[in-house]
Amino acid sequence: DTEVTQTPKHLVMGMTNKKSLKCEQHMGHRAMYWYKQKAKKPPELMFVYSYEKLSINESVPSRFSPECPNSSLLNLHLHALQPEDSALYLCASSQSGGLAEYNEQFFGPGTRLTVL
């Protein structure tokens, strides 16, 4: 299984809602990532988990809260978002947290988030 799955595919939420994005992989990867991608822009790294520990937080606002319950699952909890947070949220995983040529990142299909 070389797939990263994300749910839901689409999400519409109000600025006062609390919602969660979910990501799952069964490739035995020990590093997982959250990216945010606006239209016609490259993905921007948000968080990196390595061996279930948060290793990188790219100064993301606290209204985004990541969680890694186990090595296969990654969640992104959303609360009090702004309309400008509307974007495609991508999850990725890799064998480990390094960026050597053999440590390819596999991306999920993304969750299209709209904040009203």
Added chain:
Amino acid sequence: KNQVEQSPQSLIILEGKNCTLQCNYTVSPFSNLRWYKQDTGRGPVSLTIMTFSENTKSNGRYTATLDADTKQSSLHITASQLSDSASYICVVIFTGGGNKLTFGTGTQLKVEL
């Protein structure tokens, strides 16, 4: 200024034709370079990964080249198909990057009948 620049920004070609996409980068020291294909509303899919010592890498109809001296890479697509319509993203990894991928600006390719 973006550390990874791609050209052209967008491109339209006829089905069956070949095309070449360019990537120029300024990041160093350099570890490896990747080309991804991203369909609209989907996650990027890896096409090729090259280390600084590799000059070329092929994956089916996709051939990537790398000139580490001039810090340039290209992605050549042969016998294009309608399904090749997508955004193509060049990603550079440099050893001082703190475990981050440096994404290029992307080239939007459209293949028409």
